[in-house]
Amino acid sequence: MRELDHVMKLTVGIGQFAPALGDVERNLAKIEELCVEAKHADAELLILPELALTGYTLKDMVPVVAQTLDSPIIRKLRDLSREVELVCGFAEESSDYRFYNAAAYFQNGAIRHVHRKVYLPTYGMFEEYRYFASGERIRSFDTPFGRAAILICEDLWHPSTSYITAQDGCDLLIVPSCSPARGLDHDEDLYSVKAWRTLNRMNAHFYGQYVAFANRIGYEDGVGFWGGSEIIAPDGELVARAEQFQPELLIATLTTEHLKRARVVSPLLRDERLDITLRELDRIQRQRMEP
Amino acid sequence: MAAPIRSSATAPDALALNPDVAIPLLTGFIHDEVTKVGVERVVLNLSGGIDSALSVYLAARALGAENVCALMLPYKTSSEDSLGDAQKCVDDLGVRAMTISITEQVDPYFAKFPDMTNLRRANKMARERMTILYDQSQAQGALPIGTSNKTELLLGYGTIFGDMASAVNPIGDLYKMQVWQLSREIGVPKSIIEKPPTADLWPGQTDESELGFTYDAVDRLLYYMIDKRYSTDALLELGFDRDFIDLIALRVRNSQFKRRLPLICKVSVRTITSDFRYPRDWGR
Numbered sequence: 292m293r294e295l296d297h298v299m300k301l302t303v304g305i306g307q308f309a310p311a312l313g314d315v316e317r318n319l320a321k322i323e324e325l326c327v328e329a330k331h332a333d334a335e336l337l338i339l340p341e342l343a344l345t346g347y348t349l350k351d352m353v354p355v356v357a358q359t360l361d362s363p364i365i366r367k368l369r370d371l372s373r374e375v376e377l378v379c380g381f382a383e384e385s386s387d388y389r390f391y392n393a394a395a396y397f398q399n400g401a402i403r404h405v406h407r408k409v410y411l412p413t414y415g416m417f418e419e420y421r422y423f424a425s426g427e428r429i430r431s432f433d434t435p436f437g438r439a440a441i442l443i444c445e446d447l448w449h450p451s452t453s454y455i456t457a458q459d460g461c462d463l464l465i466v467p468s469c470s471p472a473r474g475l476d477h478d479e480d481l482y483s484v485k486a487w488r489t490l491n492r493m494n495a496h497f498y499g500q501y502v503a504f505a506n507r508i509g510y511e512d513g514v515g516f517w518g519g520s521e522i523i524a525p526d527g528e529l530v531a532r533a534e535q536f537q538p539e540l541l542i543a544t545l546t547t548e549h550l551k552r553a554r555v556v557s558p559l560l561r562d563e564r565l566d567i568t569l570r571e572l573d574r575i576q577r578q579r580m581e582p
Numbered sequence: 583m584a585a586p587i588r589s590s591a592t593a594p595d596a597l598a599l600n601p602d603v604a605i606p607l608l609t610g611f612i613h614d615e616v617t618k619v620g621v622e623r624v625v626l627n628l629s630g631g632i633d634s635a636l637s638v639y640l641a642a643r644a645l646g647a648e649n650v651c652a653l654m655l656p657y658k659t660s661s662e663d664s665l666g667d668a669q670k671c672v673d674d675l676g677v678r679a680m681t682i683s684i685t686e687q688v689d690p691y692f693a694k695f696p697d698m699t700n701l702r703r704a705n706k707m708a709r710e711r712m713t714i715l716y717d718q719s720q721a722q723g724a725l726p727i728g729t730s731n732k733t734e735l736l737l738g739y740g741t742i743f744g745d746m747a748s749a750v751n752p753i754g755d756l757y758k759m760q761v762w763q764l765s766r767e768i769g770v771p772k773s774i775i776e777k778p779p780t781a782d783l784w785p786g787q788t789d790e791s792e793l794g795f796t797y798d799a800v801d802r803l804l805y806y807m808i809d810k811r812y813s814t815d816a817l818l819e820l821g822f823d824r825d826f827i828d829l830i831a832l833r834v835r836n837s838q839f840k841r842r843l844p845l846i847c848k849v850s851v852r853t854i855t856s857d858f859r860y861p862r863d864w865g866r
Contacts, residue, residue, distance in 0.1 A: 309614075312863045350859040472607055477598040510614040512861045515607055536610055 298548045301436040301463075304334035304375075305520040305541040307533045309509025312346035315356050315364060319344065322379065325540060326371045332542045336376040336436075340467050340507035340520075341408075341444050342392065344368075344381035347469040348511040353422045357384035360395075360402060372397035376434075378441060378505075380467040382423075383407065389424040394441050394467045396432070404432040406441035410449050416471065416514065419445075429455045437462035437547060444468040447490055457498035458565055462550055464494060468506045472515040472536075484519060484535070496527025499554045501545050508536055525553035597759045597805055601767040605640070608752045608764075612644035615750045616725050618866045623724035627711050627745070628652035628671060628679070630664030632779060633753060634729040635671050635770045636761050640752050641727050642675045643768070650677040651722060655711045658685040663773075664782050670771040680718070684710045704783035708744030715747070725749040733758040733797060736804055737830070738837020739789070746840060757805065758797040795826065803830055 306325040311317045322339060329337040341347070344364070345356045358365050358381055368379055376398045383393035383405070391407040407426025411419035429452050431440040440456035440463075447453060447466055456464060474482025487504065495502040501524060508518040521532040522543045531543035554560060616624055624641050628634045641650045654668045665681075672679040687710050692698060698706075719726045728751025730740050735754055740746045753761055758779070765775055779789040779797065790796050803822050806812040807830065812820070817827050846855045 311866060312861060313865050348861040348863070350861055352860065352864070475599055475603055475607070477595055477600050479600060479603075481603060510611055511863050513611065513615065515611060515614075536606065 298546055299436055300544055300546050301336060302332075302334045302542065302544045303503055303522065304329035304332060304337045305503060305505045305522070305533065305539075306337055306339045306343075307506065307508055307518045307520045307537075307539045307541060308340075308343075309507060309516075309538065310340070310343050310346040312348060312511050313352045313356055314346070315344055315358075318346070319364060319367060322368070322377075323371065326375050326377065328540050329375050329542075332540065334375060334542055336378070336434075338378045338465055338467065338503050338505045339380060340505045341380040341394065341469045342382065343379050343467070343507065346511060347507070347516075348514070349382065350418075350422060353382050353390050354384070357382035357390045359384050359386070360405070365395075365402075368395075368397050369400050369402065373400045378465050378467060380443065385424075390422065391426060392419060392423045392443060393426075394443055394465075396434070396439065396441065396465075398434070403434065404430070404439075404441065406430075406443060408443040408446055409452065410445045412445045412448075416473070417445075429459075431456045431459035431461040434463070436545065437550070439463040439465060441465045441467065444470065447494065448486075453494050453498060454568075457494075457500060457560065458563065461498070461500050462547075463501045463503065463545065464498075466491070466502065466504045468504060469516055470506050472517040481517060484517060487519070488521075491521060491523045492527050495523035495525055496557075497559060499525045499550065499557060499560050501525055501530075501550070508538060525550050526556065597757055597763075597801055599756075599760055599763060601764060604760075604764060605643070605768060608640050609644035612641055612727070612750065612752050615863075616645065618863070619725070621723060621725050623649045623651065623722055624727045624750075625651045625653060625715060625718045625722055625724045626727035626729060626748075627715050628654055628668045629729075629782065630654075630661075630667035630774065631782070632761055632765055632770065632774050633731050635667070635774050636765045636768065637727055637729045637751075637753055638671055638675065638677060639765070639768045639770055642677055647676040648678070649724075650675070651718065651724060652677050652679045653711075653714060653718060654679060654681040655684050655714055656681070657683070657688065657707055659785055660782055661785070663777070667771065667774045667777075670773065674769070674771065682714060684714070700784050704781065705741045705744060707783060708741035712744050712747045719749075727752065728754060730754055731756055731758050731761050733801055733804060735841060736808060736837075737793070737800070737833045738840050739793065740840070742840040757801040759801045799826070800830060803827065804834075807831065808834070 378396050380394040383391040393405055393407045395405045396403040409426045411423050411425055413420035431438045438460040440461040442452050470483050472481050491502045491504050503522050505520050506518050507516045517535050518533055519535040520541050522530040524530050531541055533539040533541040626637055628638055638652055652672050656665055688707055715726045726748045728748025730746050731753050732755055734740045780787050814827055852858050
């Protein structure tokens with residue numbers, strides 16, 4: 292936990308790269324390289340995209356590439372976190388043989404937190420719920436910098452998720468993603484780019500928190516992933532943004548001073564009425580159950 | 583033949599693409615999907631038409647001209663203009679090229695069936711060209727690049743296992759109007775952009791007279807019907823003609839077989855077409 296009145300800084304790296312599809316060993320080697328680069332750049336935390344260890348379009352490979360939390364591969368990620376803290380997406384196998392689209396926060400050789408993706412897109416080009424089980428928890432957790440939360444890609448398209456983590460005290464919202472390039476028209480940006488820019492800025496500005504969006508690049512079966520990872524400050528301003536479609540280690544420094552300033556200017560969290568929200572949601576749920 | 587149906591429905595720029603995003607997306611696709619299977623080169627059939635012209639420009643930009651081989655495969659009735667236009671692309675880009683006549687391959691077969699329809703002859707020629715494309719793919723260690731656009735894929739206006747066959751198709755999600763737009767952007771020779779589209783399968787053939795409607799009209803309809811998922815009522819409200827809507831919907835439905843692998847009868851618990859689900863980029 293941070294000390295009161297003491298400004299803390301955190302230098303974050305986002306490793307924007309193209310995981311090989313279904314080749315865990317090759318991806319682990321790439322992640323090791325990125326850790327070394329991040330350390331060189333004085334990053335204390337390296338954030339990697341959704342399913343960075345495995346690639347995205349896994350289909351029937353899921354049970355083969357999934358890792359239990361005590362697997363040798365996950366142990367290797369824990370070891371890497373002694374040098375630089377790490378958020379990495381992977382397919383997780385639970386003790387009862389369910390498979391989750393998960394991301395973990397590794398710190399000093401231990402797993403600090405695991406988020407299992409709750410909202411698995413299964414429409415249009417997406418078919419995640421066919422292969423993965425849905426997570427059951429949405430939580431913020433403590434880090435040396437402050438409270439953090441992990442929401443994976445589609446999770447953030449449901450505004451309820453970041454409402455929960457913000458109420459749970461989140462200072463740094465980490466969003467590992469595999470956002471595909473789609474919906475091109477004559478506009479400057481792809482449909483998916485416009486949607487994410489809006490989401491990231493909205494979540495940073497109106498919850499007064501940092502947002503670190505880590506998107507992958509590369510193509511899988513003709514689908515391109517557009518990268519463009521970014522870090523947005525708690526006042527909604529852009530801190531740093533990676534190029535689209537290019538590999539990059541994006542580095543930025545976050546400060547608790549910036550968090551404090553944003554929350555003084557817009558004390559939205561202070562004024563939030565959780566009691567009203569809970570009461571009204573409870574009413575809505577009861578009404579839905581009525582005949 | 584009835585006059586081609588034209589439609590003024592919908593905004594003129596509904597199909598326009600931002601070329602600064604589209605072209606890198608397409609060249610990135612070619613580069614990534616080709617090189618990650620351990621190959622550096624591609625081959626493609628260059629007809630002198632706009633679709634294969636755009637494909638060869640994209641491939642050369644993605645991989646370098648030295649890694650692209652254009653195959654020009656004329657039949658004795660192919661128009662001189664087609665061959666000349668194909669040659670213009672080759673000269674402009676500096677890609678490698680081979681010209682192989684298919685006349686000697688197909689004429690003995692045609693002689694056995696003197697009453698063959700134009701359609702049968704066209705399909706036979708398209709499939710002969712496919713066998714050369716795939717043979718050169720093997721000979722050169724190069725992936726075959728596709729040249730079928732989204733309009734013809736949706737209408738089934740192509741030969742299954744003929745010109746529809748390829749390993750990697752950069753233009754399969756581009757409507758014909760978008761092929762034209764990006765061709766202008768990327769520098770395809772003007773003579774190719776301005777001539778009426780034709781498969782050049784018999785003298786004087788043009789796509790629009792054979793289809794009975796213009797690409798402009800059908801692309802707008804397909805865009806709202808397929809991409810935007812408009813209902814028939816919503817399409818009528820946009821100003822499309824009911825007969826035209828029905829005709830195109832039927833063509834899309836009846837050609838579905840061309841866009842899928844052959845059906846396999848399910849016997850086991852794990853059948854290749856239904857329960858054995860892996861991406862093509864498996865392990866890549």
